[in-house]
Amino acid sequence: MPALPAFPDAVTERTLTLQTRLCVGLDPRAEVYRDTAHLRLHTLDVLEATAPFAACVKPQLAFFEALGLPGFTLLEEVCALARTLGLPVILDGKRGDIGSTAEAYARAWLGGPHAGDALTVNPFLGFATLTPFVEAARANGGGIFVLVKTSNPDQSDVQGSGVSERVAVEVARLNTEEVGAEAEAGTYASVGAVVGATHARDLATFRALMPHALLLLPGLGAQGAAAADLAPAFHAGGTGALASASRGVQYAAGSGAAGLDVAASVAAAKRFRDELNGALEL
Amino acid sequence: MPALPAFPDAVTERTLTLQTRLCVGLDPRAEVYRDTAHLRLHTLDVLEATAPFAACVKPQLAFFEALGLPGFTLLEEVCALARTLGLPVILDGKRGDIGSTAEAYARAWLGGPHAGDALTVNPFLGFATLTPFVEAARANGGGIFVLVKTSNPDQSDVQGSGVSERVAVEVARLNTEEVGAEAEAGTYASVGAVVGATHARDLATFRALMPHALLLLPGLGAQGAAAADLAPAFHAGGTGALASASRGVQYAAGSGAAGLDVAASVAAAKRFRDELNGALEL
Numbered sequence: 001m002p003a004l005p006a007f008p009d010a011v012t013e014r015t016l017t018l019q020t021r022l023c024v025g026l027d028p029r030a031e032v033y034r035d036t037a038h039l040r041l042h043t044l045d046v047l048e049a050t051a052p053f054a055a056c057v058k059p060q061l062a063f064f065e066a067l068g069l070p071g072f073t074l075l076e077e078v079c080a081l082a083r084t085l086g087l088p089v090i091l092d093g094k095r096g097d098i099g100s101t102a103e104a105y106a107r108a109w110l111g112g113p114h115a116g117d118a119l120t121v122n123p124f125l126g127f128a129t130l131t132p133f134v135e136a137a138r139a140n141g142g143g144i145f146v147l148v149k150t151s152n153p154d155q156s157d158v159q160g161s162g163v164s165e166r167v168a169v170e171v172a173r174l175n176t177e178e179v180g181a182e183a184e185a186g187t188y189a190s191v192g193a194v195v196g197a198t199h200a201r202d203l204a205t206f207r208a209l210m211p212h213a214l215l216l217l218p219g220l221g222a223q224g225a226a227a228a229d230l231a232p233a234f235h236a237g238g239t240g241a242l243a244s245a246s247r248g249v250q251y252a253a254g255s256g257a258a259g260l261d262v263a264a265s266v267a268a269a270k271r272f273r274d275e276l277n278g279a280l281e282l
Numbered sequence: 283m284p285a286l287p288a289f290p291d292a293v294t295e296r297t298l299t300l301q302t303r304l305c306v307g308l309d310p311r312a313e314v315y316r317d318t319a320h321l322r323l324h325t326l327d328v329l330e331a332t333a334p335f336a337a338c339v340k341p342q343l344a345f346f347e348a349l350g351l352p353g354f355t356l357l358e359e360v361c362a363l364a365r366t367l368g369l370p371v372i373l374d375g376k377r378g379d380i381g382s383t384a385e386a387y388a389r390a391w392l393g394g395p396h397a398g399d400a401l402t403v404n405p406f407l408g409f410a411t412l413t414p415f416v417e418a419a420r421a422n423g424g425g426i427f428v429l430v431k432t433s434n435p436d437q438s439d440v441q442g443s444g445v446s447e448r449v450a451v452e453v454a455r456l457n458t459e460e461v462g463a464e465a466e467a468g469t470y471a472s473v474g475a476v477v478g479a480t481h482a483r484d485l486a487t488f489r490a491l492m493p494h495a496l497l498l499l500p501g502l503g504a505q506g507a508a509a510a511d512l513a514p515a516f517h518a519g520g521t522g523a524l525a526s527a528s529r530g531v532q533y534a535a536g537s538g539a540a541g542l543d544v545a546a547s548v549a550a551a552k553r554f555r556d557e558l559n560g561a562l563e564l
Contacts, residue, residue, distance in 0.1 A: 027383070062379055062386035068396065069354055096404060097344055097376055098434040101309070104344035114350065122378060124406035124429060126436030147406060152380040154408030157448070163440055170439075 007117045007143035008188035008214055010088045012239050015055045021238060021276045023090065023216065024054040024269060025246025026078065027063050032257060036070045043074065044081055046250050046265045051085040053269040055242055058216075059116070061093040075114050089116035090216065094147060095133075096122035102129050106136035110144075118143035120194060120216070124158070127170045130191075134174055137190040143214065144191055146171050148206060151196025151219035168193060168209040175212035185211040186235045192216055195233070197225035197243055204232035207240070215241040220272060221248020227275035238280045245272050289399045289425035290470035290496055292370045294521050297337045303520060303558045305372065305498065306336040306551060307528025308360065310345050314539060318352045325356065326363055328532050328547045333367040335551035337524055340498075341398070343375040357396050371398035372498065376429060377415075378404035384411050388418035392426075400425035402476060402498070406440070409452045412473075416456055419472040425496065426473055428453050430488060433478025433501035450475060450491040457494035467493040468517045474498055477515070479507035479525055486514035489522070497523040502554060503530020509557035520562045527554050 015021055026043055033039040047057060059078050064071035082089045091114075095105040102125075109119045110133070121133050121144045133144045148171065149155060149164040159167075175189035192214035195206045206215065215233050219225040220243045233241040245268070252268035253261035297303055308325055315321040329339060341360050346353035364371045373396075377387040384407075391401045392415070403415050403426045415426045430453065431437060431446040457471035474496035477488045488497065497515050501507040502525045515523040527550070534550035535543035 027386075029382070029386075060379075060383055060386075062377075062383045062390065065390040066386040068390075069351065072351055072354060094379055094404075094407075095344070095376075096406075097342075098432065100311070101342055101344045104309075104311075104342075104348040108344065108347035108350075122376075122404055122406050124378075124404050124440050125376075125432050126434060126439040126441070128436040128439075129434065150380065150407050152408055152411065154410040157408040157410075157452075158406050158440075158445055159408070161443060163445070166439070 006141035007088055008190065010117070011056050011214060011242065012188060014086065014088070015239055018052065018055070019277060019282065020053055020055050020273045021234070021241060021243055022054050022269060022272045023056050023058050023242040023244040024050050024249050025058045025060060025092070025218070025244050026250060027060045027246045028250070029063060030066060032251070032260065036067060040074050042260055044077065045262050047078060047081055048085065049262050049266045050249060050269040051087055053266070053273045054087060056088040056090055057082050058090040058092050058244055060246065061091055072114060079114060079116060088118065090118040090120065090145065091116035092120045094120050094122045096125050096129060098125055098129050102132040106132045110136040110140055110142045118145060118192070120145045120147065122147050123167050130170070130174070134191060138178065142190070145194050145214070145216045146191060148193040149195050149199055149202065151198045151223055151225070155196070165209065168206055171213050172210045175210070179212050183212060186239060187212055188214050188240065194218065197230055198223055200225070200229035203230065207233055216244060217241055218244040220245040222246070227272060228279045230276065231279045234280055238277070238282050243272070243276055248272070288423035289370055290472065292399065293338055293496060293524065294470060296368065296370070297521055300334065300337070301559060301564065302335055302337050302555045303516070303523060303525055304336050304551060304554045305338045305340050305524040305526040306332050306531050307340045307342060307374070307500070307526050308532060309342045309528045310532070312348060314533070314542065318349060322356050322359070324542055326359065327544050329360060329363055330367065331544050331548045332531060332551040333369055335548070335555045336369060338370040338372055339364050340372040340374050340526055342528065343373055354396060361396060361398060370400065372400045372402065372427065373398035374402045376402050376404045378407050378411060380407055380411050384414040388414045392418040392424045393422055400427060400474070402427045402429065404429050405449050412452070412456070416473060420460065424472070427476050427498045428473060430475040431477050431481055431484065433480045433505055433507070437478070447491065450488055453495050454492045457492070461494050465494060468521060469494055470496050470522065476500065479512055480505055482507070482511035485512065489515055498526060499523055500526040502527040504528070509554060510561045512558065513561045516562055520559070520564050525554070525558055530554070
C-alpha cells in the first residue's frame with residue numbers, strides 16, 4: 001500500500017481535490033442486522049459506496065467493541081479498505097488515561113495492528129495526559145482530535161464554566177509548538193479538536209482560538225445540526241473542518257433492517273457534501 | 283460457573299471474608315516480555331498467585347488493546363480465571379460517549395463477550411451520558427466507577443474548580459435513586475467512584491459526599507500513595523473502598539524482564555493487604 005501523506009495534509013488534500021468536507025461515520029449497530037456477516041457486508045458496502053463523497057471516515061470504536069473479537073477483525077478490514085480508497089481514518093474512541101496507560105492507548109490506536117490515522121482523545125484527566133497521544137501522532141504522521149465541546153446538550157455539566165475554552169487554548173499551544181508562532185492560519189498541525197456541529201454559535205470562537213487545528217464537527221443529520229450553519233468553522237477556501245454524519249449516512253433510509261439501503265446512503269452523503277459546499281458558497 | 287452476587291455485595295463479602303481491601307491491577311506491558319505467550323503466562327500467574335490477597339482485580343484495557351487481537355483473547359482468559367478464583371473484575375477502560383454510543387460501550391464491557399463485573403467510566407461528556415452505563419450495571423448486577431478525581435497531579439486542569447465535587451454529587455444522586463434516601467451509609471449501590479489514593483486529604487470529603495459509593499483508590503505503590511493515609515476512605519468495619527496497585531504488584535521485583543518474579547508479586551500483595559488493614563487498625 002502506498003504511504004499516505006501526514007494526516008492533516010491528507011485530509012486537506014482530499015477535501016480540495018474532491019471538494020468535500022464530509023466525514024462519514026460508521027456506527028454498525030448489531031441490532032439492525034441478521035448476524036455479524038450481514039453487518040460486515042453492509043458496513044464495507046457503505047464505506048466503499050460513499051467514499052467518493054467523503055474527506056475521511058470515522059469508525060466509532062464502541063460499536064466494534066460491542067461485537068467482541070469479530071468486531072476487531074472487522075475494524076482491521078474497515079481500516080484496510082479505507083486505505084485502499086485513499087480515505088484517512090479517524091478512530092472515534094475518546095480514549096484518555098495517565099502516563100504509561102495513555103502511551104499504551106496511543107500505541108494501540110495510532111501505531112498498533114488496528115491503527116487509524118487519527119484518534120479522538122478525552123482530556124478529562126488533564127493536559128499532560130495528552131502528551132503520549134500527541135507524540136504518537138507526530139511520530140506516525142497521524143493526528144488526534146481532543147474533545148473540546150461535544151455535540152450533546154448536557155456537555156455543559158463538565159465542559160461548562162470555561163473548561164472547553166481552556167482545552168481549546170491547550171490545543172492551540174500544542175499546535176504552535178509544532179508549526180511555530182509565525183505559521184499562517186490554515187497550516188494544520190497534529191492536534192485537532194472535536195466541537196459539536198450543534199453549537200453553531202460557538203464555531204467562530206473555537207475556529208479563532210485554534211488556528212492550526214482541524215475541527216471535527218459531529219452532529220450533522222440525526223443529532224439535528226444543519227450544514228448551512230457550519231461555515232464559521234472553516235477557513236477561507238473551505239479547509240480546516242470536517243462535518244461528521246453517522247446514522248444520517250449509514251442508515252439514511254431509516255432505522256431497523258428496512259433502512260439498509262446503500263443507494264440511500266450514497267444519496268445522503270452526496271447531499272451532505274453539497275449542503276456543506278453550499279454553506280461555504282463553493 | 284456459579285453466578286456471583288451483585289458486584290458491590292461480591293466485593294464487600296470478599297473484603298470481609300478474606301480481610302483485604304486490595305485491588306490488584308493488571309497492566310501487562312508488552313515491552314517487558316519476550317512475546318505474547320510469555321506475557322500471557324506471567325499475567326495469569328500473577329492473577330492466580332495474588333488472588334488470596336485481593337478483593338478484586340482490575341485489568342487495564344489499554345494494555346490489552348495494545349496487543350491487538352491476542353490481547354482480547356487474553357482479556358477473556360483473565361476474566362474467566364478471575365471468575366474461577368471468585369474475584370470480581372473491574373475493567374479499567376475509562377469509557378465515555380453519548381447516547382447510543384454509550385449504550386454500545388455498556389453492552390461491550392458490562393454484558394458482552396469480554397464483560398467484566400464493573401467498568402470505569404469517564405464523565406466528561408455530561409451526566410446524562412452516564413445513564414446507559416448505570417442501567418447496564420443495574421440490569422446485570424454489575425457496577426461502574428465514575429472518575430471523580432484521578433490520581434495524577436494535572437487532573438486539576440479539568441477536574442478542578444469544583445468539577446470533581448459536582449461529579450461526586452451526581453454519583454450520590456444516582457445511588458440514592460437506587461437504594462433510597464433512608465439507606466444507611468455502608469449500603470453500596472451500583473455507582474462507585476474513582477478517587478486517587480494520592481489525594482489523601484480529600485478522601486474524607488469524598489467519602490462523606492458519596493455514602494453509598496464504593497471508592498476505587500488508584501495510586502498505591504508506583505504512584506507514591508501510602509496505605510497508611512487511606513483510612514478516611516473507608517466506613518467503620520473497613521468496607522467501602524478498594525485501594526489499587528498495578529506495577530507495584532505485577533512488577534514488584536522491578537521494571538524490565540528482571541522484575542518478572544511472581545513470588546515478589548505475592549509478597550507485595552500481602553504487604554499492601556497488611557498495610558491497609560494496619561491503617562484501619564484491623
